[in-house]
Amino acid sequence: MEQEKLQHIQVKPNSFECSITTDIAVFGYVEDRFKILLTKRTVGDFKNHWFLPGGVMESNETLVDCAQKVLFALTGFKDIHFEQVRTYGDLERHPLKRVITVCFYALIKPENHPIALKENVESIEWFDMENIPENLGFDHARLINDAHMHMKDNLKDKLIVGELLPEKFTLAELQNLYENIFSIKLDRRNFRKRIFQMDILENTNEKKTGVKGGPFLYRYKENR
Amino acid sequence: MEQEKLQHIQVKPNSFECSITTDIAVFGYVEDRFKILLTKRTVGDFKNHWFLPGGVMESNETLVDCAQKVLFALTGFKDIHFEQVRTYGDLERHPLKRVITVCFYALIKPENHPIALKENVESIEWFDMENIPENLGFDHARLINDAHMHMKDNLKDKLIVGELLPEKFTLAELQNLYENIFSIKLDRRNFRKRIFQMDILENTNEKKTGVKGGPFLYRYKENR
DNA sequence: GCAAAAGTGTTAATGGTACACCCATGA
DNA sequence: TCATGGGTGTACCATTAACACTTTTGC
Numbered sequence: 265m266e267q268e269k270l271q272h273i274q275v276k277p278n279s280f281e282c283s284i285t286t287d288i289a290v291f292g293y294v295e296d297r298f299k300i301l302l303t304k305r306t307v308g309d310f311k312n313h314w315f316l317p318g319g320v321m322e323s324n325e326t327l328v329d330c331a332q333k334v335l336f337a338l339t340g341f342k343d344i345h346f347e348q349v350r351t352y353g354d355l356e357r358h359p360l361k362r363v364i365t366v367c368f369y370a371l372i373k374p375e376n377h378p379i380a381l382k383e384n385v386e387s388i389e390w391f392d393m394e395n396i397p398e399n400l401g402f403d404h405a406r407l408i409n410d411a412h413m414h415m416k417d418n419l420k421d422k423l424i425v426g427e428l429l430p431e432k433f434t435l436a437e438l439q440n441l442y443e444n445i446f447s448i449k450l451d452r453r454n455f456r457k458r459i460f461q462m463d464i465l466e467n468t469n470e471k472k473t474g475v476k477g478g479p480f481l482y483r484y485k486e487n488r
Numbered sequence: 489m490e491q492e493k494l495q496h497i498q499v500k501p502n503s504f505e506c507s508i509t510t511d512i513a514v515f516g517y518v519e520d521r522f523k524i525l526l527t528k529r530t531v532g533d534f535k536n537h538w539f540l541p542g543g544v545m546e547s548n549e550t551l552v553d554c555a556q557k558v559l560f561a562l563t564g565f566k567d568i569h570f571e572q573v574r575t576y577g578d579l580e581r582h583p584l585k586r587v588i589t590v591c592f593y594a595l596i597k598p599e600n601h602p603i604a605l606k607e608n609v610e611s612i613e614w615f616d617m618e619n620i621p622e623n624l625g626f627d628h629a630r631l632i633n634d635a636h637m638h639m640k641d642n643l644k645d646k647l648i649v650g651e652l653l654p655e656k657f658t659l660a661e662l663q664n665l666y667e668n669i670f671s672i673k674l675d676r677r678n679f680r681k682r683i684f685q686m687d688i689l690e691n692t693n694e695k696k697t698g699v700k701g702g703p704f705l706y707r708y709k710e711n712r
Numbered sequence: 713g714c715a716a717a718a719g720t721g722t723t724a725a726t727g728g729t730a731c732a733c734c735c736a737t738g739a
Numbered sequence: 740t741c742a743t744g745g746g747t748g749t750a751c752c753a754t755t756a757a758c759a760c761t762t763t764t765g766c
Contacts, residue, residue, distance in 0.1 A: 282508065282547060284588065323506060323586060327577035351575040351590050353551035362547060364508065366575050417641075436745075453747070454729065471737090477744035478737050660717075677720070678756070695764090701717035702764050718763070726755070736745070 282362050286331040287318030287404070288346065289369040289411035290339070292390060293428040296437075298444035299390040300408060301379075302397070303338055308359040312386065313401035316408065318365065331368050339388060340380030344370045345427070349407070349414045357403050369411040371427035393444070416446060424464070432481040434472050435459070506586045510555040511542030511628070512570065513593040513635035514563070516614060517652040520661075522668035523614040524632060525603075526621070527562055532583035536610065537625035540632065542589065555592050563612060564604030568594045569651075573631070573638045581627050593635040595651035617668070640670060648688070656705040658696050659683070 290301040302314040319334035321327065331346050346368040353364045379388055391397065396408065419425060425441050426433075439455045459465060465482040472479050514525040526538040543558035545551065555570050570592040577588045603612055615621065620632065643649060649665050650657075663679045683689060689706045696703050 282506075284506065284508070321577075324579065326579060327575065327588075348574050350572055351551065353545075353590070355548070355550060364551075366577070434745090451730070452745085453731085456746085457748095458728095474738080475744080476737050476739085476742080477735090477746085479745055658718090675757070676718085677758085680719085681721095682755095698765080699717080700715080700764050700766085701719085701762090703718055713766105715766085716764085719761085720759105722758090724755105724757075727753085729752075730750090732748100734746085737743085739740105739742085 282364060283358075284321045284330075285318050285363055285365045286321060286327060286334055287316040287365050287367050287407055288331050288335050289316055289349070289367065289408055289415075290335070290341070290344075290372060291369060291393075291412075291415065291428065292372050292374045293425075293441050293444070294374050294390045296440060296444075297392050298428075298441060299392055300396070300412075301339065302389060302391055302400075303385045304387040304389075305385060305401075307401055310359070310401035313399045314391075314397045314404075315401045316367075316404050327366050328368075335370070338382055338385055339377075340382065341372065341377045344372060344377075346370050347414070347418060349411045352403060352407070354403070365407075367407045367411060369415050371415075371425070373428060373430060375430055394447075419445070426484045432468055432470065432483050434475075434479040434481060436479060438482075506588060507582075508545045508554075509542050509587055509589040510545060510551060510558055511540040511589050511591050511631055512555050512559050513540055513573070513591065513632055513639075514559070514565070514568075514596060515593060515617075515636075515639065515652065516596050516598045517649075517665050517668075518598050518614045520664060521616050522652075522665060523616055524620070524636075525563065526613060526615055526624075527609045528611040528613075529609060529625075531625055534583070534625035537623045538615075538621045538628070539625045540591075540628050551590050552592075559594070562606055562609055563601075564606065565596065565601045568596060570594050571638070571642060573635045576627060576631070578627070589631075591631045591635060593639050595639075595649070597652060597654060599654055618671075643669070650708045656692055656694065656707050658699075658703040658705060660703060662706075 292299050292301065301317065303317055304312060304314050306312060307315065317335050317338040319330070319337065321330040325333065327348070328346055332342075332344065335341050335344060347370070349367040349369055351364065351366045355362065357363065357365075374390070381388055393412065396405075400408070425438070425445065428441060429437060435456055436452075438459070439450060439452065442455075443450055464485055466485050468481045468483055470481045472481050516523050516525065525541065527541055528536060528538050530536055531539065541559050541562040543554070543561065545554040549557065551572070552570055556566075556568065559565050559568060571594070573591040573593055575588065575590045579586065581587060581589075598614070605612055617636065620629075624632070649662070649669065652665060653661060659680055662683070663674060663676065666679075667674055688709055690709050692705045692707055694705045696705050
């Protein structure tokens with residue numbers, strides 16, 4: 265009864281111990297392919313498995329604070345924008361203890377974020393989204409899948425994938441990225457038509473050199 | 489260093505105490521209006537405020553288990569299907585201590601779920617979504633808004649809002665509900681066309697009595 | 713019988729898809 | 740100079756939006 269009352273007001277003096285972690289699916293566009301960043305680590309029974317970057321939250325951190333801290337600790341990335349995907353609370357998802365994880369995704373330009381190999385990370389690598397390793401730890405295969413779907417939902421009808429590209433990019437690069445993310449093929453003219461009538465790009469009037477055809481470089485407009 | 493290592497493998501021996509709660513936005517269709525169920529309670533500084541049904545998670549429960557338990561404890565509802573909305577982890581969202589909450593939404597047929605006024609609940613009421621009380625506790629105004637948006641996203645292009653209606657219903661009722669949820673007006677003929685070519689309804693060949701026009705009653709098909 | 717809602721098809725507009733040729737550049 | 744990719748416009752198709760009259764029922 266006292267128990268029930270306390271429960272009801274959402275405060276209990278002796279809440280159980282439970283780790284809350286954040287895991288981050290970092291997507292990038294590398295070597296003309298849509299990729300995800302994974303770290304090889306050993307956690308519990310998972311020896312030398314690949315994991316999303318992730319780690320435990322402290323009492324004075326928000327979820328996003330935690331994601332920032334964890335991602336920096338494992339990769340050296342700073343000042344990243346996160347989008348929440350969902351929270352996973354199954355009882356047996358972690359072999360050692362109860363761990364609830366909040367999953368985020370982030371889109372980054374690899375050129376701006378060189379990878380730093382940090383302590384306790386055996387390796388860190390960009391994986392092509394169509395060639396993800398088999399030996400993923402925990403339920404991270406599901407997390408990756410959910411994060412990818414969530415990202416596609418967020419991007420649908422927006423084509424705002426500029427966070428993944430350099431400041432100036434060609435329309436072919438933008439289209440290729442879009443095709444990679446959604447695993448589709450698009451007509452070049454229709455793609456241009458759509459993106460132009462969205463009115464989100466401006467032509468820098470510079471041409472990209474070292475590539476045939478001499479394509480113009482575009483950037484996203486300031487206010488969009 | 490030892491600290492950092494432990495953090496990295498996502499397990500710390502002394503994780504801090506932190507309540508994890510679930511809050512549930514229960515949507516229903518009552519008196520021809522799209523509504524949400526709120527409970528009036530007193531929590532901390534929030535005296536006699538309206539809250540989503542919610543409560544703390546125990547160590548042996550999954551997130552959904554917790555939502556089931558909490559909703560039953562506050563309303564008497566059982567066997568409800570939940571959809572996760574998102575997780576809120578701001579530091580100051582709860583006046584008494586750190587509370588992280590995972591928000592869910594549920595769609596129910598009020599006829600199947602009579603409200604039971606439970607202990608510690610001062611009142612419990614269906615509120616029209618366009619007339620939600622001002623004095624909501626915590627950040628529940630935001631939770632309601634997010635849950636509503638998330639629900640709309642899930643339902644978009646599906647028109648599957650049957651969970652909110654009695655087994656047999658008229659097309660006008662279905663259309664009205666849909667218009668309520670999305671705050672839009674639809675053309676009757678176009679709505680019928682769309683819903684019929686989805687092939688999800690069957691005509692019971694019964695007519696609804698006590699209402700002008702003598703509309704047919706429909707139900708959702710078994711396999712959809 | 714009259715007011716209110718149910719039921720029913722057609723047309724116009726819009727948006728999306730398919731498609732071919734010339735031009736610029738790098739090799 | 741030639742091979743490769745960049746740049747451009749139009750016709751067709753599919754989907755959606757707009758719209759008015761007749762029938763049924765409750766009161």
